[in-house]
Amino acid sequence: MDVLNYLADGFATSLLWYNLLFAFVGVLIGTAVGVLPGIGPMSGVALLIPVTSSLTSGIGLSSGDAATSSIILLAGVYYGAMYGGSTTSILLNTPGESSSVVTALDGYQMAKQGRAGPALAISAIGSFFAGIVAIVALVFLAEPLSNVALMFGPAEYFSLMLLGLAAVSGLAGKSMTKALMMTILGLMLGTVGIDSVTGVSRFTFDYAPLFSGFEFLTIAVGLFALGEVFKTIMERDYGNNREIIKIGRIMPTKQDMKESTGPILRGSFLGFLIGVLPGAGATLASFFSYITEKKISKTPEKFGKGAIAGVAAPEAANNGASGGAMIPLLTLGIPGSGTTAILMGAFMMYNIQPGPLLFDDHPEVAWGLIASMFIGNLMLLVLNMPLVKVFAKIIETPARYLLPIIIAISVFGVYAVQVSIFDLMLLLTCGIIGYYLAANDFPIAPIVLGLVLGPMIENNLRRALTASNGDFMIFLTKPMSAVFLLIALLWLVIPLILKLRGKNVVINEEG
Known part of the structure; x- marks a missing residue:
């Protein structure tokens, strides 16, 4: 019962008027950060660290209270995004950011069908539920789950990431071969830049802008957003005669809720468990959740065409992962993601060391933060649900106005982060490539997953081989690593076997 007593003390701290204000400001800014492509939770939290220091000193808080209030605000930006x-x-x-790529697959199709309202509402409900699940689990399971996460070495992480790549066959659409081709393209793009170990430039052709590699944001926004713009221009009448998509019902129906309940539950827990693993992150969680739902669905053909489960699952997963990533940060002092690494820097700025002693040395900060996450998630639901109708109206905008808005948001988002003309040229190029890939039934999502996971796979491969003196058997002698590799192999082989058996059955019937 000590945990509940500590949590009660945390609520006493987080319900102070200035902490409520900081939580509200954090989630409000976080929502805006999530909506604008380019800023992202990592950049948003980093930009606000110096601002929080000024805000807390401005209202005359002591150093201890200032630390708690600042962390509450920065965490609000994180899960608000x-x-x-x-x-x-x-x-x-x-x-808006990398973990939202999967949401676009079915969410945008729902919007085009006049179901933007239910898609946004389910997204908010799923995010809220997953956030609460993650926080409850954070309270009770932090220590045991952290111990499990510590058991994962570079070999296990490499195999887990490889399983993630094998699982893109679930995003394959009509052809697994095309999906794997796009995955390899993403991995190839991830190798461009300066090698972090040797310092040697790879595939840069001595062109300075390529030394830092391809920015994920530029590739994703180009392929998805500008690709859709070019598709609209090339394939539709976007002038005065274009029929404006009308928004029907705003709130989800009973059927929508029935179809979403299972995906939200599974996505919440799966996202949380993946979030606990340092380095896995919300992007991998949302991909895994989406693929899982497609695999177990009785109607997998609906995915990619506006299945509400394809919105509910990844949105629950990425919010569950953001809560899960707080466990290694608070209990072990190990950042679970890029954003929690920046949050760790904020802790250090206030002379607070995250780790095993945090809950003993600074209980007001640790438990105040956890309690504020309950309150912040409730604030987000109250903020977002009334805005569903307002947001949904955006899709009613005629294409002749909407297309320039999409282009402006894309260009602003990319340029604000990179401040580079090269990235704007790359954005345009990716838009053209995205259109042609989609027109020829090549799935785009695997490129993004390959680009995100590629550097992580390479780093863990190198670390594992360094530890084993170059012996590749380390990936098979480690039990968890071997299990992940076996699942990855089965994931690729079983669909091929089933496909071949199906062809043989057809041939025999025709014979």
């Missing part, structure tokens, strides 16, 4: 990222994915096919 996970909420907001789905909005432009659903309405404009423009992912």
Whole structure:
């Protein structure tokens, strides 16, 4: 019962008027950060660290209270951005940040069918439920789950990432071969830049802008958002005669809720468990959740064409992962993602060391933060649900006005982060490539997953081989690694066997 007593003390701290204000400001800014492509939770939290210091000193808080209030605000930006990222994915096919890429697959199709309202509402409900699940689990399971995460070495992480790549066959659409081709393309793009180990430039052709590699945001926004713009221009009448998509019902129906309940539950828990693993992150969680739902669905053919489960599952997963990533940060002092690494820097700025002693040395900070996450998630639901109708109206905008808005958001988002003309040229190129890939039934999502996971796979491969003196058997002698590799192999082989058996049955029947 000590945990509940500590949590009660945390609520006493987080319900102070200034902490409520900081939580509200954090989730409000976080929602805006998620909506705007380019900023993302990592950049948003980093930009606000110096601002929080000024705010807390401005209202005369002591150093201890200032630390708690600042961390509450920055954490609010983090999980608020996970909420907001789905909005432009659903309405404009423009992912606000990396974990929202999967939401765009079915969310945008729902919007085109006049179901933007239910898609946004389910996204908010799923995010809220997953956030609460993650926080409850954070309270009770932090220590045991952290111990499990510590058992994962580079070999296990390499195999887990490889399983993630094998699982893109679930995003394959009509052809697994095309999906694997796109995955390899993503991995190839991930190798461009300066090698972090040797310092040697790879595939840069001595062109300075390529030394830092391809920016994920530029590739994703180009392929998805500008690709959709070019598709609209090339394939539709976007002038005065174009029929404006009308928004029907705003709130989800009973059938929508029935179809979403299972995906939200599974996505919440799967996302949380993946979030606990340092380095896995919300992007991998949302991909895994989407693929899982497609695999177990009785109607997998609906995915990619506006299945509400394809919105509910990844949105629940990425919010569950953001809560899960707090466990290694708070209990072990190990950042579970890029954003929690920046949050760790904020802790250090206030002379607070995250780790095993945090809950003993600074209980007001640790438990105040956890309690504020309950309150912040409730604030986000109250903020977002009334805005569903307002957001949904965006899709009614005629294409002749909407297309320039999408282009402006895309260009602003990319240029604000990179401040590079090269990235704008790359954005345009990716838009053209995205259109031609989609027109020829090549799935785009595997490129993004390959680009995200590629550097992580390479780093863990190198670390594992360094530890084993170059012996590749380390991936098979480690039990968890071997299990992940076996599942990855089965994931690729079983669909091929079933396909071949199906062809043989057809041939025999015709014979």
